[in-house]
Amino acid sequence: MLKIYQPGDAPGVVGPNILAWDDGRLLVNADFAPLLERCGLTTFDAIGTHPIESVARQVGERVTGRFTLSDGGIEHGFYLKRHGPPRWQEWLKAWLRLTWPVLGARAEWQAMLWFCELGIPAPLPVALGEADGKSFTVATAIEPHIRLDHWSENRACDAESRDPRRRREWLTRLARLVRRMHQAGLHHQDLYLCHLLLTPDRPEEISVIDLGRVRRHRQLSLRWVIKDLSQLHYSSPQASRADRLRFLREYLGRRVTRADRRLMAAVDRKADRIGRHTARHGL
Numbered sequence: 001m002l003k004i005y006q007p008g009d010a011p012g013v014v015g016p017n018i019l020a021w022d023d024g025r026l027l028v029n030a031d032f033a034p035l036l037e038r039c040g041l042t043t044f045d046a047i048g049t050h051p052i053e054s055v056a057r058q059v060g061e062r063v064t065g066r067f068t069l070s071d072g073g074i075e076h077g078f079y080l081k082r083h084g085p086p087r088w089q090e091w092l093k094a095w096l097r098l099t100w101p102v103l104g105a106r107a108e109w110q111a112m113l114w115f116c117e118l119g120i121p122a123p124l125p126v127a128l129g130e131a132d133g134k135s136f137t138v139a140t141a142i143e144p145h146i147r148l149d150h151w152s153e154n155r156a157c158d159a160e161s162r163d164p165r166r167r168r169e170w171l172t173r174l175a176r177l178v179r180r181m182h183q184a185g186l187h188h189q190d191l192y193l194c195h196l197l198l199t200p201d202r203p204e205e206i207s208v209i210d211l212g213r214v215r216r217h218r219q220l221s222l223r224w225v226i227k228d229l230s231q232l233h234y235s236s237p238q239a240s241r242a243d244r245l246r247f248l249r250e251y252l253g254r255r256v257t258r259a260d261r262r263l264m265a266a267v268d269r270k271a272d273r274i275g276r277h278t279a280r281h282g283l
Contacts, residue, residue: 016116016125018030019033021043026047032126032127035069044129044130044131047129051067052067053067061082061084061085062081063082065079067080078139078140079140081139083103104130105128105129105130105135107214108211108212111211111214112137114186115186120180120181121177123141124139125138126138126139142209144200145198146197146199147193147194148193149194149235152193168246171246173205174206175247175249178229179250181208185216187214187217190210190231191208192235196208196209225263229267230269230270248260
């Protein structure tokens with residue numbers, strides 16, 4: 001069994017100090033406050049309307065874009081994710097699923113704080129803005145980086161990714177990363193390889209991004225474990241059966257036994273459903 005995080009189980013874990021600016025409409029990580037002040041980004045409107053240099057993703061009124069701030073001649077990269085006012089369809093979709101809707105930027109802000117507190121590599125939370133039904137987050141850009149799905153796909157032509165020893169190293173790190181998340185009660189809900197980044201200047205790290213749907217539970221149910229593992233399974237078609245067994249062994253922290261076949265079968269079935277859903281909707 002995985003040991004699940006309980007409040008108070010991790011002594012010595014410290015998150016960032018958070019400052020409230022602009023009458024509470026803006027929360028700021030104190031580590032980045034001097035830079036934001038020097039750049040005049042001290043209000044909800046100043047950050048929310050700050051120009052972005054490139055759009056990374058746009059879904060409806062949710063836009064994620066990259067921008068840089070210069071500090072003493074050094075460029076720092078950030079991502080600004082803007083959320084428009086929630087639409088009634090988002091409420092309806094959640095109610096039909098008998099869940100509470102996740103609206104706006106606060107959920108991702110909270111998730112970044114959790115990852116920061118637990119020391120799990122992820123974008124650092126910089127700022128959260130909330131006003132008039134709109135919201136945004138600012139997070140550090142992880143640069144340089146290589147998406148894990150790209151690294152995996154390139155292994156036929158890339159010498160490093162073709163090296164069995166290197167593949168085993170990354171597989172081990174990935175399994176231990178997911179185990180840490182689940183032990184802490186965290187599940188991602190979009191744990192595809194494209195949301196995992198390798199950092200060439202920190203070769204021991206795999207960073208997790210796109211944390212908007214991350215949730216934390218006092219006791220993580222098997223349902224959420226299967227969902228995360230099946231998304232990894234689906235997004236890594238190049239992985240061999242030996243790779244998958246090695247991952248599971250590292251994830252469980254013990255030998256894989258016959259009793260684990262039910263878990264493996266459930267992950268396979270869920271991955272197949274993801275594939276059918278993806279094909280049906282042209283995703």
